[in-house]
Amino acid sequence: MASLLTYLLRRILFMIPVFIAVSVITFLITNAAGDPIKLIRLSFKTLTPTQLQQLISFYHLDQPLYARYFQWLGEFLTGNLGISLQGGTVADKIVPWIGTTLELQLLALVFSLGIGIPVGIYSAKHQYSKSDVAVTSTAIFGVSMPTFWLGIMLILIFSVYLHWLPSFGFISPYPPYWWGNYYLDAIAHLILPVLVLTFVSVATIVRLIRANMLEVLRQDYVLAARASGLKESTITFRYALKNAVTPVVTIVGLSFGFLLAGAPGLETTFTWPGLGYAFVLAATVLDLPVVQGITMIITLLVLIANLGTDLMYAYLDPRVRLS
Amino acid sequence: MGFFVFLMVFGFFLAPYPVRDFGCLYQGCTNLPPFTDWAHPLGTENSGIDVYSEILNGTPNDLFVGIGATVISVAIGVLVGAIAGYGRGFSSAILLGFTQVFLTLPVLIIILLFARVFVLLVAGGFGLPLITLILGVFGWPTIALVARGEILRIRELEFVQAARALGAGNRRILFRHIVPNMLSPIIVISTLLIAGNILTEVIISFLGFGDPNTSTWGLLLQEGFAYIRTEWWVSLFPGLAVVFCVLGFNLMGDGLSDALNPRLRE
Amino acid sequence: MGQELLRVDDLHTFFFTEAGVVKAVDGVSFSLDEKEPLGLVGESGSGKSVTAQSILGIVPRPGKVLSGRVLLKGEDLLKKKDSDMRKLRGRKIGVVFQDPNSSLNPLFTVGKQLTDVVRTHFDISKGQAFEKGVGLLKLVRIPEPETRMTQYPHELSGGMKQRVAIARALAGEPEILIADEPTTNLDVTIQAQVLELLKSLQRELNMALMMITHDMGIVAEMTEKVVVLYAGRVAEVSPTREIFSSPKHPYTAALLKAVPRIDKKASLMSIPGNIPNLIEPPAGCRFHPRCKYMTQLCVDQIPPLEDILEHRKVSCHHWKELSLESEMAA
Numbered sequence: 064m065a066s067l068l069t070y071l072l073r074r075i076l077f078m079i080p081v082f083i084a085v086s087v088i089t090f091l092i093t094n095a096a097g098d099p100i101k102l103i104r105l106s107f108k109t110l111t112p113t114q115l116q117q118l119i120s121f122y123h124l125d126q127p128l129y130a131r132y133f134q135w136l137g138e139f140l141t142g143n144l145g146i147s148l149q150g151g152t153v154a155d156k157i158v159p160w161i162g163t164t165l166e167l168q169l170l171a172l173v174f175s176l177g178i179g180i181p182v183g184i185y186s187a188k189h190q191y192s193k194s195d196v197a198v199t200s201t202a203i204f205g206v207s208m209p210t211f212w213l214g215i216m217l218i219l220i221f222s223v224y225l226h227w228l229p230s231f232g233f234i235s236p237y238p239p240y241w242w243g244n245y246y247l248d249a250i251a252h253l254i255l256p257v258l259v260l261t262f263v264s265v266a267t268i269v270r271l272i273r274a275n276m277l278e279v280l281r282q283d284y285v286l287a288a289r290a291s292g293l294k295e296s297t298i299t300f301r302y303a304l305k306n307a308v309t310p311v312v313t314i315v316g317l318s319f320g321f322l323l324a325g326a327p328g329l330e331t332t333f334t335w336p337g338l339g340y341a342f343v344l345a346a347t348v349l350d351l352p353v354v355q356g357i358t359m360i361i362t363l364l365v366l367i368a369n370l371g372t373d374l375m376y377a378y379l380d381p382r383v384r385l386s
Numbered sequence: 387m388g389f390f391v392f393l394m395v396f397g398f399f400l401a402p403y404p405v406r407d408f409g410c411l412y413q414g415c416t417n418l419p420p421f422t423d424w425a426h427p428l429g430t431e432n433s434g435i436d437v438y439s440e441i442l443n444g445t446p447n448d449l450f451v452g453i454g455a456t457v458i459s460v461a462i463g464v465l466v467g468a469i470a471g472y473g474r475g476f477s478s479a480i481l482l483g484f485t486q487v488f489l490t491l492p493v494l495i496i497i498l499l500f501a502r503v504f505v506l507l508v509a510g511g512f513g514l515p516l517i518t519l520i521l522g523v524f525g526w527p528t529i530a531l532v533a534r535g536e537i538l539r540i541r542e543l544e545f546v547q548a549a550r551a552l553g554a555g556n557r558r559i560l561f562r563h564i565v566p567n568m569l570s571p572i573i574v575i576s577t578l579l580i581a582g583n584i585l586t587e588v589i590i591s592f593l594g595f596g597d598p599n600t601s602t603w604g605l606l607l608q609e610g611f612a613y614i615r616t617e618w619w620v621s622l623f624p625g626l627a628v629v630f631c632v633l634g635f636n637l638m639g640d641g642l643s644d645a646l647n648p649r650l651r652e
Numbered sequence: 653m654g655q656e657l658l659r660v661d662d663l664h665t666f667f668f669t670e671a672g673v674v675k676a677v678d679g680v681s682f683s684l685d686e687k688e689p690l691g692l693v694g695e696s697g698s699g700k701s702v703t704a705q706s707i708l709g710i711v712p713r714p715g716k717v718l719s720g721r722v723l724l725k726g727e728d729l730l731k732k733k734d735s736d737m738r739k740l741r742g743r744k745i746g747v748v749f750q751d752p753n754s755s756l757n758p759l760f761t762v763g764k765q766l767t768d769v770v771r772t773h774f775d776i777s778k779g780q781a782f783e784k785g786v787g788l789l790k791l792v793r794i795p796e797p798e799t800r801m802t803q804y805p806h807e808l809s810g811g812m813k814q815r816v817a818i819a820r821a822l823a824g825e826p827e828i829l830i831a832d833e834p835t836t837n838l839d840v841t842i843q844a845q846v847l848e849l850l851k852s853l854q855r856e857l858n859m860a861l862m863m864i865t866h867d868m869g870i871v872a873e874m875t876e877k878v879v880v881l882y883a884g885r886v887a888e889v890s891p892t893r894e895i896f897s898s899p900k901h902p903y904t905a906a907l908l909k910a911v912p913r914i915d916k917k918a919s920l921m922s923i924p925g926n927i928p929n930l931i932e933p934p935a936g937c938r939f940h941p942r943c944k945y946m947t948q949l950c951v952d953q954i955p956p957l958e959d960i961l962e963h964r965k966v967s968c969h970h971w972k973e974l975s976l977e978s979e980m981a982a
Contacts, residue, residue, distance in 0.1 A: 080483070081490045088496060092503050190713075203640070207581065207633035209588050212625040215611060219618050281712070283754040289710045290749075291769040291820060292742035305759050327498060328589045332611070342495065343593050346502045358495055365492045380759060381804040 067377055074373045078366045085362040086139070090132050093351040139359060145352040147345075153356040157341065161360065163233055164326055164337030170253065171260035172319065179265045180308070183272025187307075188299065190277060198269060205266025211328035214259045218332070221255060228255055231334035256333045268311065275307040282306070309379045316372025323361055323368075419619060431620040432613050435606075441627045443601040448631070451518045451602075452584035456576050458522025463529025464572065470530065471537030472560060482534070488527040497524055497586060502595040513597020517590060521583050532575050536568035570642075577639035581632045588628050603628050654686035657860050658707070658828060663720035665699075665706045672931035676702040676715065678884040681957065684828065689854055689861040691871040691892065693907070694881035697930065700864045703881070704830045708745060709737045743773045746821030748850075750833040752813035756805040762789075762816050763801030769823040788819040792849060811842035815849065822853070829854065830862045835870070847874060868907055872896065877963075880904050883928050883938040886957055889965040900966040902943045902974055937969065945970040 118124075123131050138145065144153035186198045222230035229241055233252050241251035279285065280303055288298045326339025334340065338357050345353035419429050428438040470481040500520045505513045540546060546563050554562070590596045591604025598605065603624040610620030665677040677699040684690050692700050705711045707722050709729065722729040724744060729737065749755035757765060766785035767778070776784070782801065789797035792815040805813055814834060821829055831850060835843040851874055854861040863874050871878055871892060878895050880888040880903065888901040899905040928934050934941050940950040949969050957967040968974070 077483075077486070078490075081487050084487055085491060085496070089499070092499055095503060203636055204629070204633065207585075207636050208629050209585055209592070209607075209625070211589065211592060212607060212621075212628065215607070215614060215621045216625065218614060219621065223615055223618070283749050283751060284757040286705075286710060286712065287747070287749050287755040287817070287820070288757070290708055290741055290747040292738050292740070292772050292824060293768060294738065294772070297768070297772075302757055302760070306757065309759065323492065327495070327593060331593060342498070346498065347594065349502075354499065358492075358499060361492050361495050365490070369490060381761075382758060382806050 144356040148350045174261040175264040179268030183269045186273045187276035202266040211332040214332035279306045319368040429619045444603045451587040452580045454518040455521035455583045459525035463526035467530040467533025471534035574643040581635035658684040659723040661721040664718040667715040682879040689875045691875035691878040692864045698881040699884040742824040745828045746826035748831045751837045773824040792819045828860045832864045900971045
């Protein structure tokens with residue numbers, strides 16, 4: 064256990080440079096976009112010198128860049144994400160959207176693991192069979208598709224032409240509700256985005272599991288297990304699967320970050336009120352404090368996901384705990 | 387694949403209408419559905435842009451971003467990987483840590499941020515090279531890891547050991563023995579990276595963070611999305627172009643990795 | 653010697669690859685008696701390991717056993733259903749693989765890997781299986797067996813891992829132990845210990861041992877009978893003592909001349925010529941391109957595996973010339 068703890072501690076220490084890197088990049092780039100006063104002037108052409116002075120001291124524009132960075136970082140770490148240029152605090156704007164984004168991502172993650180792992184195993188066990196060829200070709204289509212475009216196509220079919228499912232938002236704001244009920248309405252709104260996200264990540268997971276499983280099934284320890292008379296199901300689902308899934312865990316962790324980062328495209332397509340859509344809206348009107356806040360929050364979520372992955376990995380692979 | 391490379395070179399000449407041509411606005415041929423008028427086989431969109439023509443005009447641009455960014459990533463990645471893999475000690479440890487930090491970044495969000503901010507700042511017309519540069523600068527860590535892994539593997543091989551025993555210098559060993567041997571995995575992963583870069587570029591322009599004056603598939607998709615309820619064809623066809631192009635590169639990557647990695651197969 | 657336990661009869665196992673059909677085992681026949689230590693000798697690619705895999709019915713894809721018989725106490729294993737074969741694997745025949753680093757599953761403890769096999773073959777509780785696992789580790793002379801049971805393979809040394817692999821092969825109390833180059837990947841000092849262990853286990857447990865190796869030194873030390881394989885066929889069968897004094901096949905003679913003095917691996921290469929390509933093997937006798945007794949007959953006809961003396965068989969058109977020469981040399 065002690066070794067597991069030091070391992071985790073190391074992983075957490077590793078996250079600090081990642082966090083600092085993101086914060087520096089975010090801070091610099093948003094500053095490169097122009098200072099907030101210039102942006103405020105676009106909408107409020109007449110600023111009195113006193114107002115201007117107030118703004119300068121509010122944004123600490125009279126101080127050097129690095130001082131402003133540390134101030135900003137300090138505020139962020141204490142939970143103050145700043146004020147949106149469109150009014151209201153950034154935190155108030157972002158926080159409710161974290162939940163909607165996670166709802167979508169986690170549902171899709173659960174579904175894609177639930178589907179991807181068995182399909183990948185089946186495909187590897189029946190390499191080059193007709194069903195394997197069907198699975199691998201579908202999977203390579205899946206990874207070759209922009210997520211949002213698949214979303215658009217599904218909206219075209221199921222919303223625009225068939226009128227079966229809603230195409231935007233996460234709930235109908237007022238009756239009539241889809242399928243007659245407030246709760247079913249929420250589910251109806253989830254179906255298409257979850258379907259799209261699941262399809263795309265299932266494709267990745269199937270390809271990974273299949274490739275790993277093929278590699279593992281070639282290993283001597285599988286042959287040795289077979290030579291010892293173990294049942295084929297024991298060999299596949301316990302001996303081989305654990306070895307095949309372990310590297311996938313890392314990649315699922317990394318791809319969770321990737322999926323989360325892919326949220327802007329998907330959420331825009333479905334007008335899904337999450338972090339991704341908020342990011343696009345804020346970046347479009349250059350509401351930089353909001354953009355900064357979302358980037359940092361997404362980074363934190365990705366880091367938490369990575370930590371979870373590391374924990375899983377250490378649990379599955381005893382070699383990690385010791386090295 | 388070859389088909390798309392062909393389009394990349396000749397796309398401009400094949401396209402019946404110039405880049406972002408709004409001629410139809412005056413001739414009344416806006417909103418044409420596909421397959422009704424052979425002057426506009428895949429239809430036109432709301433402001434009269436010919437979909438077929440615009441897909442062809444976008445092809446070289448999307449391939450430019452995909453391939454150009456990959457070239458930049460390979461250059462940085464191989465260099466970093468080579469130093470991290472070949473050198474021992476402090477510099478290689480630092481580079482390896484740096485690579486891992488980079489791998490953990492939520493890259494796509496940062497790329498979007500960069501694209502949004504810098505495309506605004508630079509003069510018109512440079513949007514595409516800029517996006518290429520951004521994608522290239524953020525795409526190298528996987529290449530670096532692969533390069534490092536290969537170097538660690540190859541430098542223990544017998545012929546490299548033999549060359550060292552014969553007194554060959556580090557640089558000679560690196561460029562004569564190691565670099566040629568690590569080419570094949572790098573080529574495979576580069577092909578897959580091209581596919582990924584094209585997808586990212588499509589997202590950037592779809593979200594409107596790209597250069598609004600350059601034809602790309604993503605830009606056309608953005609216009610299609612605005613009129614999704616009336617003009618399905620503006621969404622369908624450029625998307626198919628993306629899928630087939632990216633699929634082509636992915637299949638090439640898979641095929642290359644099978645071909646360069648001979649194993650007993652049925 | 654005791655009664656015949658295992659008989660392999662005209663076994664053919666081919667691999668159907670993209671490059672062509674690899675005739676890895678092409679008409680191998682030999683027999684193994686009860687409690688007999690047998691050596692299966694040949695260069696890599698001679699079909700030793702594939703023969704063992706064919707006996708157990710675990711030839712990996714794209715390999716396939718095409719014809720022949722594998723008789724265990726008169727029962728043809730090749731005709732058995734896979735579910736029946738499964739009960740036999742590990743129970744009647746145990747296998748030790750070449751590299752313990754890859755033949756032990758890195759993600760499971762030693763105890764788990766042993767008890768899994770024990771509980772597959774015996775209907776006993778987890779606690780009893782654990783006790784039996786500890787007993788097996790004691791049997792292979794591993795100190796502190798209770799601690800080892802809870803450890804993972806990477807926490808053990810190479811020699812220790814191979815002992816665990818041997819314990820696993822013995823978990824089903826088999827009558828035959830197949831050891832497929834069990835010491836090739838170990839340090840030289842450890843090699844001797846593991847060989848000594850195998851030898852004494854074979855006697856203690858009254859098992860038949862099939863020692864697969866390319867090393868004539870190991871053959872001399874460990875076995876009483878040798879089957880020499882060349883390119884998927886049997887070249888010669890002989891009692892171990894006799895083969896060293898009077899080899900009857902030119903390939904065996906060459907192997908013996910190459911018997912390592914200092915560096916084992918390098919000297920094995922010293923037989924002139926290469927191991928033949930098994931997709932398009934040489935016609936007639938497969939050894940003819942490398943053989944100094946080669947005549948037109950060797951190219952035209954496959955030499956039969958003839959009984960030449962008591963307990964001795966050879967597959968060579970010119971074995972008499974070879975005998976004459978070795979007598980003259982003596």
